[in-house]
Amino acid sequence: FNAGIDAGGTLIKFAVNRNGTYEFRKFPASQMDKAVSWVNARLDGADINLTGGRSANFGSLLGKPHRLVPEFDATCQGIRYLLSEEGISEDSFILCNVGTGTSIHHVKKDQYTRVGGTGVGGGTIMGLSYLLTGMQHYEEIVESAKRGKRDNVDLTVGHIYEGSVPPIAAELTASNFGHPNLGNSPAKKEDLLASVIGMVGETVSTASVLAAAEARVSRVVYIGSSFVQNEVLRDVVAGYTKFRGAEAVYLPNGEFSGAIGAARWS
Ligand code: ATP
Ligand code: MG
Known part of the structure; x- marks a missing residue:
């Protein structure tokens, strides 16, 4: 064996x-x-x-x-196996691995190219959550985040265009952590956690959909332990990926x- x-x-x-x-x-x-x-x-x-x-x-x-x-060879090989297990035959797709850091690849047949990455990843969720709330256990962080409201922390396009018609969707984040009321009423821990995860999700999915457009593919496969039990991250990433015209794929045991x-x- x-x-x-x-x-x-x-x-x-x-x-x-x-x-x-x-x-x-x-x-x-x-x-x-x-x-x-x-x-x-x-x-x-x-x-x-x-x-x-x-x-x-x-x-x-x-x-x-x-x-x-080599890490990227192993990851791409593993993802091909998991895709075939799910009955998904996909020749060309973007692979976004949100581990401690985030790495983005274009996988094409038996080849892959690393198209980029960002230091915003699962480690950012852990580190910023700790710095803002003192919480350090992953499960506690992701569970609390589910009860959080980002509206108390993040500035949306709708906040800026208040009273008029915005040129892009009102619910999009205009500025992560940029809510004007910040400071007047202290945000709750769960709100801060939801916003940390929201920022990480928007960053990794923005980079991924740009990579998908460049590679002319429609699917982004998201993997990494950062998605484990983390519905807030999954929802933000799937939602934004879809909003930008691509499809987010999560695979069982992707991590x-x-x-x-x-x-x-x-
Ligand atoms: P890298 O690939 O960047 O070297 P890694 O392979 O260790 O890092 P993953 O295991 O894919 O990365 O993901 C790590 C992230 O998963 C953590 O930063 C955290 O956000 C999340 N995570 C999920 N479960 C746990 C856990 N039990 N303890 C700590 N972090 C966890
Ligand atoms: Mg890893």
């Missing part, structure tokens, strides 16, 4: 393939020793392939033979693309 391990900036993802079905698991990157112990206890006899920014580091702690697979691609590497 074989295993792919994607050691990213925040999370270490495992895809273990026994008889063609995958078992998935993740560990915080801050607990790399735990992840290494898990491998040593559970993966005796497996072919192990490592990918991700921390793979060399992980490999040096691992007392087992392994191979290193394991790198690990799956590494496991399938030959």
Whole structure:
């Protein structure tokens, strides 16, 4: 059997393939020793392939033979597998991976080109949420954000064009965190969290739809652990992608693309 391990900036993802079905698991990157112990206890006899920014580091702690697979190759390979599992045949699409940071690729047949990225990503959700509210647990952040109202923090086009007809949709964000009442009444924690996630979602989807237009494709596949249990991010990203004429695709286990691609590497 074989295993792919994607050691990213925040999370270490495992895809273990026994008889063609995958078992998935993740560990915080801050607990790399735990992840290494898990491998040593559970993966005796497996072919192990490592990918991700921390793979060399992980490999040096691992007392087992392994191979290193380039991160973007592994991710693109994994995404092709997940698309085929979903019965989606797509030759040419944009892949937007919202991990700690965000990386955007144009995948075309067996090739891919990195078209860009942004430092606004899942790490921004964690870092800004902590700085603004003191909260540090991912699940607590995304759950609270669901109850938040962005209107209390963000300035919309409608706010600016109050009383007249705006040239673009009134509900679009004109300025993230730019609401004029900011300072008069302190925003609630959940409002701040919804706005942090909103800003990240608008940034990654804006970059992705521009990449889609440039590449003349209509679908953007969004992956990365930032979407896990994060309906606020999913909704913002899907909504804005659709608004700009493209289609957002989310794949089950998309955050394991790198690990799956590494496991399938030959
Ligand atoms: P990169 O690819 O940029 O090196 P990564 O592979 O570690 O980083 P992902 O695992 O795809 O990145 O996503 C990390 C993000 O997912 C975090 O920044 C956070 O927003 C979110 N996240 C989801 N679940 C958790 C969790 N249990 N703990 C911390 N962050 C989480
Ligand atoms: Mg990653």
